[in-house]
Amino acid sequence: MIEMTQVSKTFGGARPAVDDLSLSIAAGEFVVLIGSSGSGKSTLLRMINRLVEPDRGEILVNGVDIRRQRPEDLRRRMGYAIQSIGLFPHWTVAQNIGTVPRLLKWTKARIDARVDELLALLHLDPAEFRHRYPHQLSGGQQQRVGVARALAADPDVLLMDEPFGALDPVTRGALQEELLRIHALSGKTVVLVTHDIDEALQLGSHIVLMNQGRIVQQGRPLDLLRRPANAFVHDFVGRTEIGLRLLALDRVAGRLRPNEAAVGEPISADLSLREALSTFVARRVDRLPVVDDQGRPAGALFFSDLLERQL
Ligand SMILES: Nc1ncnc2c1ncn2[C@@H]1O[C@H](COP(=O)(O)OP(=O)(O)O)[C@@H](O)[C@H]1O
Ligand SMILES: [Mg+2]
Missing domain, CATH: 3.90.1280.20 (CBS domain Like)
Incomplete structure (x- = not known):
């Protein structure tokens, strides 16, 4: 589905943000990119939808080199949700969610129906929330709308960069459950960035641990916990917490x-x-x-x- 081969990106600093990295993501997988701050996770994610262009290497999506696709077309096929750049503040919830469907020239009736469907899916009452503005929402509600916006045009791929970053643990847990449910229902390919190991273990079917622009280890949550490849991975998964984290998986x-x-x-x-x-x-x-x-x-x-x- 997504095939990255020897991809590198340097922004001008001495060290590459992403360094000769190859990664293969199967369709329907829930991949979590994890690593400490500055390890290149966001850069890697943003190269998939051409928000960042690699210096070297090749990225294929469904067998087609993304350089042969227009960035706008690519982005319409990939939902993108991020923590920091939230919703458009002067647009209502409905307008925000309808962003990509409008670009795709859906009819108004179809967009309205889709907005209501997604609000309901994310447990926001359409009648109550459709016409609100972002500042009239709590942090958790804003993030739900962000996820709904990413899902709007039913993309095959969902790219999420710390989408639940700034939330309290309860809201975060609820949204994680919802994302798992949506993934199980839709079979979409999800690539999610986090620096939280518990979030990674809970959500990911495949975890990619990064450090300094490279992959240190990848595999199922169980593989990382039971067979950490080196001391770095062992520390990252939390030496003294491994037993509890294994229990959390079952x-x-x-x-x-x-x-x-x-x-x-x-x-x-x-x-x-x-x-x-x-x-x-x-x-x-x-x-x-x-x-x-x-x-x-x-x-x-x-x-x-x-x-x-x-x-
Ligand atoms: N647009 C940019 N301009 C310059 N440097 C950048 C830019 N984006 C990322 N970097 C640098 O690339 C490195 C990796 O950043 P990033 O991919 O954001 O890491 P992460 O998401 O893992 O925290 C960091 O050193 C960061 O400062
Ligand atoms: Mg980041």
Whole structure:
């Protein structure tokens, strides 16, 4: 889907921002680019939609060199959401979301319908929010509209640069869940930049860890946690937190004993094992009752089973 070969970009400083980097992104993948500040993540992302032109190397999207495509056409096919340059302040929510559909000359009725559909998808009541201006929204609502705008013309690829950066943990968690849901429903290819390892592990099906413009390691979240390639990766995934982060990757549903029961307030089968561990510690019990998403008893989770099976 996206094939980058030996791509480099230097902005004038001594060191390249992106340094002879090759990366292959399969269709439908949720790729997270992670690394500390200045490691070249945003530059790499912006080269995919030609906001930045590489000095060297080649980028193919669906087999076609992006230099052979007009930047405007390319950008209309790729949703782009960023933290800092938010929404157009003098445009309503509806006008903001309709930006690309208007460029594509959709009819007004089709744009209106699409705006309402996306607002509903992101849990914003269309009647309430359609006509608001960005300054009349909370930070979390603005970011939702930013994501809706990126999705508007139903692009195959979604490029997101720290889209949930400035949010409180609760709103951030809710938006992460929504993005995962949208990805699962739509099968779009997502490339998301973050510097937050927990966000990367939660969202990514494929994680690319960068340092100084190069890839240090890439793979599934599990690969980075269980087999860090070197001391840099080991530090980055958080040496002392690795156990907890492994638990965060799995849900109660995969570990519970269906034919057992336990007393107390039940936990959801959808909870992560990390959250379940926290509940065990807080309640000082060794088993917890579990319910499914309909609230029906689903079995019990045993504390000892958190340690049992190898992931
Ligand atoms: N437009 C630009 N002009 C000059 N230098 C830039 C520009 N964009 C990025 N850089 C430099 O390139 C390096 C990588 O930046 P960036 O890709 O933004 O990193 P990250 O997103 O990982 O924080 C940094 O040293 C940054 O200062
Ligand atoms: Mg950046």
